Amino acid sequence: MFDVTARLTYKNVPTWHRDLCRDTTLHFVEMPALAPPEVQIDLAAQELHEKELAMAVAQPLPDDDDDAFE
Numbered sequence: 001m002f003d004v005t006a007r008l009t010y011k012n013v014p015t016w017h018r019d020l021c022r023d024t025t026l027h028f029v030e031m032p033a034l035a036p037p038e039v040q041i042d043l044a045a046q047e048l049h050e051k052e053l054a055m056a057v058a059q060p061l062p063d064d065d066d067d068a069f070e
Contacts, residue, residue, distance in 0.1 A: 003009045
C-alpha cells in the first residue's frame with residue numbers, strides 16, 4: 001500500500017526498492033500498452049453544462065454561512 005498523504009510512505013520507498021532488488025525470484029514482465037477508449041462528446045450537452053456552470057459562478061455567495069444551517 002502507498003499512502004500519498006503520509007510522509008512515512010515516501011521515506012520507506014528506498015527500503016522497498018532495496019528489498020525488491022534483493023529478491024532473486026522476482027521477475028518483472030512488460031505490460032502491453034492499452035489503447036485509450038474512444039469517447040464521443042455531445043457538443044450540445046457540453047454547451048448546456050458550460051452555460052449552467054457560468055450561471056452558478058455568477059451567483060453571489062451568502063455573507064454568513066451559519067444562516068444556512070439553522
